[in-house]
Amino acid sequence: xxxxxxxxxxxxxxxxxxxxxxxxxxxxxxxxxxxxxxxxxxxxxxxxxxxxxxxxxxxxxxxxxxxxxxxxxxxxxxxxxxxxxxxxxxxxxxxxxxxxxxxxxxxxxxxxxxxxxxxxxxxxxxxxxxxxxxxxxxxxxxxxxxxxxxxxxxxxxxxxxxxxxxxxxxxxxxxxxxxxxxxxxxxxxxxxxxxxxxxxxxxxxxxxxxxxxxxxxxxxxxxxxxxxxxxxxxxxxxxxxxxxxxxxxxxxxxxxxxxxxxxxxxxxxxxxxxxxxxxxxxxxxxxxxxxxxxxxxxxxxxxxxxxxxxxxxxxxxxxxxxxxxxxxxxxxxxxxxxxxxxxxxxxxxxxxxxxxxxxxxxxxxxxxxxxxxxxxxxxxxxxxxxxxxxxxxxxxxxxxxxxxxxxxxxxxxxxx
Amino acid sequence: xxxxxxxxxxxxxxxxxxxxxxxxxxxxxxxxxxxxxxxxxxxxxxxxxxxxxxxxxxxxxxxxxxxxxxxxxxxxxxxxxxxxxxxxxxxxxxxxxxxxxxxxxxxxxxxxxxxxxxxxxxxxxxxxxxxxxxxxxxxxxxxxxxxxxxxxxxxxxxxxxxxxxxxxxxxxxxxxxxxxxxxxxxxxxxxxxxxxxxxxxxxxxxxxxxxxxxxxxxxxxxxxxxxxxxxxxxxxxxxxxxxxxxxxxxxxxxxxxxxxxxxxxxxxxxxxxxxxxxxxxxxxxxxxxxxxxxxxxxxxxxxxxxxxxxxxxxxxxxxxxxxxxxxxxxxxxxxxxxxxxxxxxxxxxxxxxxxxxxxxxxxxxxxxxxxxxxxxxxxxxxxxxxxxxxxxxxxxxxxxxxxxxxxxxxxxxxxx
Numbered sequence: 001x002x003x004x005x006x007x008x009x010x011x012x013x014x015x016x017x018x019x020x021x022x023x024x025x026x027x028x029x030x031x032x033x034x035x036x037x038x039x040x041x042x043x044x045x046x047x048x049x050x051x052x053x054x055x056x057x058x059x060x061x062x063x064x065x066x067x068x069x070x071x072x073x074x075x076x077x078x079x080x081x082x083x084x085x086x087x088x089x090x091x092x093x094x095x096x097x098x099x100x101x102x103x104x105x106x107x108x109x110x111x112x113x114x115x116x117x118x119x120x121x122x123x124x125x126x127x128x129x130x131x132x133x134x135x136x137x138x139x140x141x142x143x144x145x146x147x148x149x150x151x152x153x154x155x156x157x158x159x160x161x162x163x164x165x166x167x168x169x170x171x172x173x174x175x176x177x178x179x180x181x182x183x184x185x186x187x188x189x190x191x192x193x194x195x196x197x198x199x200x201x202x203x204x205x206x207x208x209x210x211x212x213x214x215x216x217x218x219x220x221x222x223x224x225x226x227x228x229x230x231x232x233x234x235x236x237x238x239x240x241x242x243x244x245x246x247x248x249x250x251x252x253x254x255x256x257x258x259x260x261x262x263x264x265x266x267x268x269x270x271x272x273x274x275x276x277x278x279x280x281x282x283x284x285x286x287x288x289x290x291x292x293x294x295x296x297x298x299x300x301x302x303x304x305x306x307x308x309x310x311x312x313x314x315x316x317x318x319x320x321x322x323x324x325x326x327x328x329x330x331x332x333x334x335x336x337x338x339x340x341x342x343x344x345x346x347x348x349x350x351x352x353x354x355x356x357x358x359x360x361x362x363x364x365x366x367x368x369x370x371x372x373x374x375x376x377x378x379x380x381x382x383x384x385x386x387x388x389x390x391x392x393x394x395x396x397x398x399x400x401x402x403x404x405x406x407x408x409x410x411x412x413x414x415x416x
Numbered sequence: 417x418x419x420x421x422x423x424x425x426x427x428x429x430x431x432x433x434x435x436x437x438x439x440x441x442x443x444x445x446x447x448x449x450x451x452x453x454x455x456x457x458x459x460x461x462x463x464x465x466x467x468x469x470x471x472x473x474x475x476x477x478x479x480x481x482x483x484x485x486x487x488x489x490x491x492x493x494x495x496x497x498x499x500x501x502x503x504x505x506x507x508x509x510x511x512x513x514x515x516x517x518x519x520x521x522x523x524x525x526x527x528x529x530x531x532x533x534x535x536x537x538x539x540x541x542x543x544x545x546x547x548x549x550x551x552x553x554x555x556x557x558x559x560x561x562x563x564x565x566x567x568x569x570x571x572x573x574x575x576x577x578x579x580x581x582x583x584x585x586x587x588x589x590x591x592x593x594x595x596x597x598x599x600x601x602x603x604x605x606x607x608x609x610x611x612x613x614x615x616x617x618x619x620x621x622x623x624x625x626x627x628x629x630x631x632x633x634x635x636x637x638x639x640x641x642x643x644x645x646x647x648x649x650x651x652x653x654x655x656x657x658x659x660x661x662x663x664x665x666x667x668x669x670x671x672x673x674x675x676x677x678x679x680x681x682x683x684x685x686x687x688x689x690x691x692x693x694x695x696x697x698x699x700x701x702x703x704x705x706x707x708x709x710x711x712x713x714x715x716x717x718x719x720x721x722x723x724x725x726x727x728x729x730x731x732x733x734x735x736x737x738x739x740x741x742x743x744x745x746x747x748x749x750x751x752x753x754x755x756x757x758x759x760x761x762x763x764x765x766x767x768x769x770x771x772x773x774x775x776x777x778x779x780x781x782x783x784x785x786x787x788x789x790x791x792x793x794x795x796x797x798x799x800x801x802x803x804x805x806x807x808x809x810x811x812x813x814x815x816x817x818x819x820x821x822x823x824x825x826x827x828x829x830x831x832x
Binding site for chain 1: 435438439516518522524529531532614615635653656659660662663664667748757770771772774775776777778779780781782783785786791792793803804805806808809818819820821822823824825826827828829830832
């Protein structure tokens with residue numbers, strides 16, 4: 001079977017399953033997700049044995065990647081518990097978003113329905129197989145999963161358990177499909193499967209996301225970069241500014257919501273040095289403009305490309321700007337429309353920043369590390385989108401739905 | 417200048433204008449749209465003279481196309497009045513769609529913001545230059561317009577008047593741009609201008625829409641086909657069924673919401689013949705399955721391709737089906753996810769149809785000809801979308817917006 005024929009077959013089976021899922025009640029979907037969770041628990045021995053095969057093949061990989069790959073009883077229980085949590089989320093499907101009526105008596109109801117078939121292309125982390133697949137099911141969608149070759153045995157074992165769980169309660173196993181080949185041409189076929197796959201969500205490093213965005217003909221929900229800014233206004237509380245700047249960078253440096261550039265109002269010059277020193281003291285490398293360079297001898301000079309770099313490491317670029325206007329201009333030129341935060345006690349300055357910064361998430365007096373579906377209260381997320389269409393920011397159940405309009409008449413014909 | 421460089425330049429100017437428009441108040445945008453309308457009125461002589469040039473060049477075109485092209489004082493006044501109506505529409509921008517709070521005190525506000533830069537690719541009708549361009553402005557977006565070569569003089573004159581009107585009240589003329597060349601490569605450049613153009617809306621015949629959907633890398637809002645169905649259930653009121661079937665087909669046959677296939681429940685066999693005869697009597701050609709063929713000697717046999725054909729003419733295909741299930745199956749196999757209607761007095765049957773038919777618009781006891789932004793009460797529409805993402809059905813001001821999330825804190829750092 002060629003990759004195109006394979007994806008065509010999977011796509012048709014997924015569409016058929018999606019049509020069934022779309023009509024299931026919330027309780028039936030939740031039961032299916034819980035059954036998958038339970039099946040994962042019951043398959044622990046097999047899943048861990050298969051995971052060991054992946055780990056044996058991964059001995060040449062960096063330690064961090066081996067760690068992402070590794071499953072143990074505790075992590076597997078975490079995956080099953082996360083699935084149970086998904087089953088407990090409020091169901092967006094069926095929600096009537098808006099109703100209105102026209103003078104001719106026609107009633108209109110805009111109601112949420114599932115998106116259909118979601119393709120997920122991901123790397124090393126086997127938990128995505130369960131998290132993303134079951135999030136799709138809970139929103140009434142079928143999922144076509146294509147995991148990385150490092151995790152092929154783990155993914156197959158997890159997928160087998162999920163399908164067994166779904167089928168136990170009468171849900172078609174085709175609701176969650178795993179592409180059975182590691183042939184990269186299958187990814188290409190998924191990206192071009194318009195009409196079969198409704199949306200693609202890439203989960204992984206920048207090169208994966210870039211390839212998907214470049215080649216896909218199917219709409220993509222993703223973010224390529226997370227070049228997040230914290231702007232410390234002259235009217236900021238210095239303690240709060242220091243605390244948030246350090247947290248936004250250093251809590252976890254490898255996530256997309258980590259601050260990569262610190263912008264400091266020239267009016268904050270009095271307390272700017274303590275923020276820079278706090279970052280340095282926490283072990284962060286600071287690459288500064290000429291003014292920031294003068295604040296501590298440990299600061300290194302920033303090069304032009306630093307302002308466009310997502311480090312994902314304990315490195316931050318830092319510069320002085322001329323108030324909100326300067327910050328907004330810098331972010332417009334160098335940002336990635338992900339998450340940007342202003343620290344200030346001046347409400348008018350905050351309002352200007354929140355209105356003028358064109359990012360999926362704009363914050364006031366909060367750490368950019370809150371850019372996360374869980375922290376938003378969504379319970380789970382399938383990804384963070386920085387595009388402008390459909391869903392923006394953390395995407396969870398609601399972002400995996402669309403709507404239809406019901407028009408309810410009493411025999412109306414349209415006048416000439 | 418190459419087409420790519422040209423679109424790049426237009427795109428950058430449009431983005432800059434869009435950033436200004438995004439921050440304008442509702443009243444300022446409305447004033448700009450009204451100023452454009454007034455400028456169109458004041459430029460009547462010039463616009464009609466330029467339109468005459470297009471008409472002179474169009475003498476070889478079909479009469480219908482010449483008519484679409486033609487402007488006269490009344491039509492031009494209609495264009496200006498439509499612009500004033502756009503200025504009076506409620507502004508979706510700034511609307512807070514949803515607010516919520518997390519236990520840590522973070523407040524979340526999802527607020528509507530403009531999409532950004534909208535590309536519109538259209539054929540012959542010069543009114544689109546004003547309608548689509550000014551609808552974009554009212555939603556806070558910049559528009560890049562590319563009209564058909566038949567209307568090149570009319571479009572340039574209308575565009576000149578619009579820009580003059582906008583600039584009179586201090587809005588950048590780059591808010592509404594007209595691609596200055598008829599080089600088809602410019603269309604190709606628009607379709608690939610990711611990052612410069614946020615969404616493309618094609619307005620025109622099927623071949624235009626197909627080309628745009630095929631080539632575009634920018635997201636497209638459109639419908640390719642409008643294969644709309646009316647399903648007459650056994651529990652339908654026969655008078656209502658006849659009235660709606662005739663209206664859905666014959667009120668206007670050339671619009672995308674016109675019925676193309678009539679599905680009749682086998683339980684409606686008693687009154688099916690009168691519906692078929694009513695269509696025939698109105699001058700509609702009926703292509704029927706074997707049962708429908710027996711109802712009147714004027715009925716022609718339907719071929720397999722009839723079930724997949726959007727006639728846009730006084731022709732309808734008609735067949736008997738086995739209840740709601742049969743109707744849903746036929747629509748799933750042959751529909752275009754546009755608009756489908758059930759006629760029945762059985763609420764349970766209606767509910768099943770409304771839930772199971774996977775179309776942007778599903779109707780009960782109403783004519784499919786209501787599939788229109790104006791009839792939905794949107795005041796204007798930029799198009800009808802049958803894709804699954806972002807906006808579905810008639811797209812108006814709200815469909816030309818996206819959202820951002822404001823996260824309002826009081827110094828929160830994210831715990832480890």
